[in-house]
Amino acid sequence: EAGVAQSPRYKIIEKRQSVAFWCNPISGHATLYWYQQILGQGPKLLIQFQNNGVVDDSQLPKDRFSAERLKGVDSTLKIQPAKLEDSAVYLCASSLGTNIQYFGAGTRLSVL
Amino acid sequence: ILNVEQSPQSLHVQEGDSTNFTCSFPSSNFYALHWYRWETAKSPEALFVMTLNGDEKKKGRISATLNTKEGYSYLYIKGSQPEDSATYLCAFLSNSGYALNFGKGTSLLVTP
Numbered sequence: 091e092a093g094v095a096q097s098p099r100y101k102i103i104e105k106r107q108s109v110a111f112w113c114n115p116i117s118g119h120a121t122l123y124w125y126q127q128i129l130g131q132g133p134k135l136l137i138q139f140q141n142n143g144v145v146d147d148s149q150l151p152k153d154r155f156s157a158e159r160l161k162g163v164d165s166t167l168k169i170q171p172a173k174l175e176d177s178a179v180y181l182c183a184s185s186l187g188t189n190i191q192y193f194g195a196g197t198r199l200s201v202l
Numbered sequence: 203i204l205n206v207e208q209s210p211q212s213l214h215v216q217e218g219d220s221t222n223f224t225c226s227f228p229s230s231n232f233y234a235l236h237w238y239r240w241e242t243a244k245s246p247e248a249l250f251v252m253t254l255n256g257d258e259k260k261k262g263r264i265s266a267t268l269n270t271k272e273g274y275s276y277l278y279i280k281g282s283q284p285e286d287s288a289t290y291l292c293a294f295l296s297n298s299g300y301a302l303n304f305g306k307g308t309s310l311l312v313t314p
Binding site: 093094123125130131132133134135138145146149181183189190191192193194195196 | 238243244246248293301302304305306307
């Protein structure tokens, strides 16, 4: 069974630039999550989708972050414009309901 | 945001040593407690999902216990090996929400 795929693995941008991350969850997993993990902290949920609907986006900085999950499968997370404090690992995960979450390898973003 | 604390922050042991870490979480509104292992440059991997007070789970040399009444879980590694070197994350799921609330993790280094 293929795991959660994320791209790119690494991204370096300058502040005020835009960036987008892509996630392909495990086939059949209705629930998809985006987490932000800042160095020294635990992963923090940014947004959770159930199929193509948003379940929880309470911690998503909506002035600069946006996410979509077209057709309830792949998802993209965008930051526009990026700030220095957005430097982090962005993890995508998927699950069947509220059970075990399966994570991708993440995208490490550096904002200079 | 629910407070999940992990200790110690980091640990350095010799190969063959046994070790344990602690995760403390809110004792109210408990739904589940997840343990993940995150090796550098890899995806976080689920170790255990624990739901019942008094639960004990085992996977090879790794085991975990759960006390929901007092709000803590222990993760034990018996006879640590260098390949056990990773960050161990616990995450609390409340019965009043959808998001996993992660601790900051315990970083384990096992040297030969």
